Amino acid sequence: MYNNRKSFIIKLLVIACIIYLCIHVLTNNAGPVIRELQESGRNLAALDSANLEQTALASENAIKEAVPIAEPTKEPEARVQKVSTTVQPEKPLTVLEKVKELTQCLDKTLVPKTQQRGDYWVLYNYVTAEKTFKCHESITYTTHADYSFMDNLVPLLERWRGPVSIAMHAPGTDFANTLESIAYLRDCASSLVREYTTFHIYFSTKHVPKEVPKPNAAFTEPYNCSLTPPFLNVTSDNMYKSQKKLLYPVNVGRNVARETAQTHYILPSDIELYPSPNIIEKFLAMIAENKGPLLSKNPKVFPLHIFEVSANQPVPENKTMLKEMLVNGTALPFHKKLCPGCHSVPKAKEWQMANESKGFHVFHVGKRNGRFIHWEPIFIGTHADPLYDERLSWEGKSDKMTQGYALCVMDYDFLILDNAFLVHKPGIKVYKKDARRAMLAAKTNQLIKKIIFPELKVLYGVKKGCAV
Ligand SMILES: *[C@@H]1O[C@H](CO)[C@@H](O)[C@H](O)[C@H]1NC(C)=O
Ligand SMILES: *[C@@H]1O[C@H](CO)[C@@H](O)[C@H](O)[C@H]1NC(C)=O
Ligand SMILES: *[C@@H]1O[C@H](CO)[C@@H](O)[C@H](O)[C@H]1NC(C)=O
Ligand SMILES: *[C@@H]1O[C@H](CO)[C@@H](O)[C@H](O)[C@H]1NC(C)=O
Ligand SMILES: *[C@@H]1O[C@H](CO)[C@@H](O)[C@H](O)[C@H]1NC(C)=O
Numbered sequence: 001m002y003n004n005r006k007s008f009i010i011k012l013l014v015i016a017c018i019i020y021l022c023i024h025v026l027t028n029n030a031g032p033v034i035r036e037l038q039e040s041g042r043n044l045a046a047l048d049s050a051n052l053e054q055t056a057l058a059s060e061n062a063i064k065e066a067v068p069i070a071e072p073t074k075e076p077e078a079r080v081q082k083v084s085t086t087v088q089p090e091k092p093l094t095v096l097e098k099v100k101e102l103t104q105c106l107d108k109t110l111v112p113k114t115q116q117r118g119d120y121w122v123l124y125n126y127v128t129a130e131k132t133f134k135c136h137e138s139i140t141y142t143t144h145a146d147y148s149f150m151d152n153l154v155p156l157l158e159r160w161r162g163p164v165s166i167a168m169h170a171p172g173t174d175f176a177n178t179l180e181s182i183a184y185l186r187d188c189a190s191s192l193v194r195e196y197t198t199f200h201i202y203f204s205t206k207h208v209p210k211e212v213p214k215p216n217a218a219f220t221e222p223y224n225c226s227l228t229p230p231f232l233n234v235t236s237d238n239m240y241k242s243q244k245k246l247l248y249p250v251n252v253g254r255n256v257a258r259e260t261a262q263t264h265y266i267l268p269s270d271i272e273l274y275p276s277p278n279i280i281e282k283f284l285a286m287i288a289e290n291k292g293p294l295l296s297k298n299p300k301v302f303p304l305h306i307f308e309v310s311a312n313q314p315v316p317e318n319k320t321m322l323k324e325m326l327v328n329g330t331a332l333p334f335h336k337k338l339c340p341g342c343h344s345v346p347k348a349k350e351w352q353m354a355n356e357s358k359g360f361h362v363f364h365v366g367k368r369n370g371r372f373i374h375w376e377p378i379f380i381g382t383h384a385d386p387l388y389d390e391r392l393s394w395e396g397k398s399d400k401m402t403q404g405y406a407l408c409v410m411d412y413d414f415l416i417l418d419n420a421f422l423v424h425k426p427g428i429k430v431y432k433k434d435a436r437r438a439m440l441a442a443k444t445n446q447l448i449k450k451i452i453f454p455e456l457k458v459l460y461g462v463k464k465g466c467a468v
Contacts, residue, residue: 096136098288103382105135105264110198112215118390120202120252122167124260126215127182127199129163133262138162139280139380140261143271144253146174146241147181150231152271152425154185155315157192162280165261166271167200167253171207172240179218180230188225200256207244247395247440251388258387267380273306273422274315276322283380283420286360293362293415300413301385303366303377304422305345306334311427319356319419326352334424345416346372356419363418368408369465376400377414378422386410386460389452395437396444401468405456408466 093101110128114121133140140163141156147168157164170178178201185193203209236242258268265283267275283302287294294300307322309315309331316322316331325331333348345351346366354363368375386406392399453468 093288095285095288098290099264099284100134100136102287102290103136103264107135108260108262110260110262116205117202117252117256119205120249121205121208122200122202122252122256123212123215124200124256125198126201127186127197127218129194129196129198131163131195133163135262135264138263139265139267139283140165140263141275142166142254142257142261142266142268144169144250144257145271146170146239146248147178147231148234148236148239149271150181150185151229152274153193153197154190155425156271156274157190157196159274159277159315160196160279161192161277162196163262164197165200165257166197167202167256169203169241169248169253170201170209171203171246172209172244174240175201175203175209175212177230177234179213180223183219183223184225184227184229184231186219187223189229198260200260202249202252202256204246204249207240207246247393249390250394250399251390251392254388255390258383261383264382265380266382267304267378269378269422272425273378274425275304276319276419276421276423277317279380279420282360283417286362286417293365293413296365296413298411298413299384300415301377301379301381301407302415302417302420303345303379304417304420305348305351306378306422306424307331308334308336308424308428309426313426315423315426319421322421322423323352323356331423332428334422335429344372344375345377346414347416351416351418354418360420361418362415364416366414366416368404368412368414373408373465373467374401374404376404379414380417391447391452392444393440395440396447397437397441398444398448398468401448402452402456405453405466405468406460409456409460409463411463 110125110132112123112125112128114123116122141160142165144167145152147170153164153166168178168182182199185197240246241248254268258266265287267279269275307316307326309325313325313330316325322331333344347364351363366372368377386403388400389402392402448468456468
């Protein structure tokens with residue numbers, strides 16, 4: 001009994017001694033690694049593996065030297081394993097955490113400010129959305145309009161369900177109607193307007209409205225929702241812009257809406273183009289997976305296919321429904337009848353044949369050259385993409401061509417998404433002769449050719465196969 005107990009104690013002492021030695025040796029050598037692990041809260045896989053192997057090897061050698069018995073060398077190995085398992089295995093990053101890590105983006109606040117921009121006054125963040133976003137949390141649909149287009153906002157929001165940044169051109173007396181329209185939409189139309197939409201307003205320094213309330217004083221009274229929406233059935237004759245024969249400064253609006261967007265990813269679009277549902281969630285999941293063409297070193301944007309549907313048709317809910325409508329002729333590729341070259345997308349036939357699949361993938365990597373040299377794609381991009389030339393107007397056409405040239409020279413990849421698309425507000429556009437627009441378009445072409453293009457060549461350089 002006594003003997004048994006004595007030998008037990010001796011055994012215990014020997015084991016304790018060995019463990020002490022091992023811990024001593026280990027902490028001297030692997031100590032920094034373990035401490036680093038504990039401080040950073042990361043797991044072993046996250047550390048520089050070469051560094052780690054070296055440290056482990058060093059500690060093994062040190063153990064061999066310090067303890068010249070065969071037995072205990074096994075112990076330290078067990079100990080090393082134990083250390084690695086006692087560090088909590090890292091929880092897999094969520095999609096948003098991965099997007100944050102991959103984009104390294106910076107957050108932005110929505111602060112109202114009044115500023116001049118060339119020949120325009122801009123009321124940035126004049127009416128702000130109630131929901132705000134960190135830069136990695138969503139995609140902002142950025143767009144421009146005057147109040148006569150505001151009937152598009154609710155159908156757009158119902159499909160987008162994310163942040164919208166909209167710059168509104170509101171010269172002279174159009175300003176009051178613009179405020180009324182915003183008030184109606186926020187108070188009477190849909191809660192999505194207040195939640196997600198941030199409005200900016202701009203007008204020429206030559207057409208300043210008589211009265212401009214301070215940003216937070218514009219909507220003190222609730223709107224009377226029994227009144228007809230101020231943006232319904234507006235004829236252009238009623239608008240200040242038409243009475244004064246002003247041009248629509250589309251690119252000032254585009255740039256204002258883009259620059260103020262809180263998120264890293266943006267979808268600069270036209271307000272009549274409604275996105276297919278669930279783009280934000282599926283797009284960010286694809287970004288977080290970060291594989292295939294996403295790993296290319298080239299700068300990239302993600303163009304969306306655009307379609308139009310007949311006036312009496314619903315907007316397709318998904319690609320499966322869109323395909324049926326293309327087959328029975330109630331849907332068409334956008335501007336097929338007006339300007340087929342402007343919007344045709346590389347591998348469009350194949351895209352239309354392909355069945356809908358789960359999530360988003362890159363269907364094809366295109367370039368703006370060859371048959372697509374004048375392509376005016378609408379795409380999900382980032383704040384790093386070139387802006388739009390503010391000298392160009394909507395009436396003069398070619399308003400996105402200079403951006404297209406810059407993208408081509410900078411060797412952008414156009415990563416076409418397989419299950420995402422835009423649909424124009426129902427009603428198929430037909431060609432209408434417009435003498436004034438034709439004259440302005442000719443003038444714009446001269447401006448681009450003689451002045452803007454030479455500038456672009458200096459600023460961005462030249463590349464074979466690129467044109468405005
Ligand atoms: C709201 O507008 C309707 C229709 O013009 C009118 O009958 C009603 O009196 C108005 N309500 C208020 C509170 O002004
Ligand atoms: C707007 O115009 C349409 C037809 O052009 C008409 O049916 C509708 O009643 C009008 N709405 C208002 C509020 O005037
Ligand atoms: C596509 O949308 C239609 C209409 O809402 C629906 O019936 C169908 O189940 C949807 N298909 C897929 C694959 O989501
Ligand atoms: C075309 O297909 C769509 C989607 O399936 C359907 O809603 C519509 O009724 C069809 N129209 C015609 C004219 O067949
Ligand atoms: C695409 O979907 C249709 C209808 O569901 C089916 O008949 C066809 O076999 C599918 N095609 C491919 C290539 O999977």
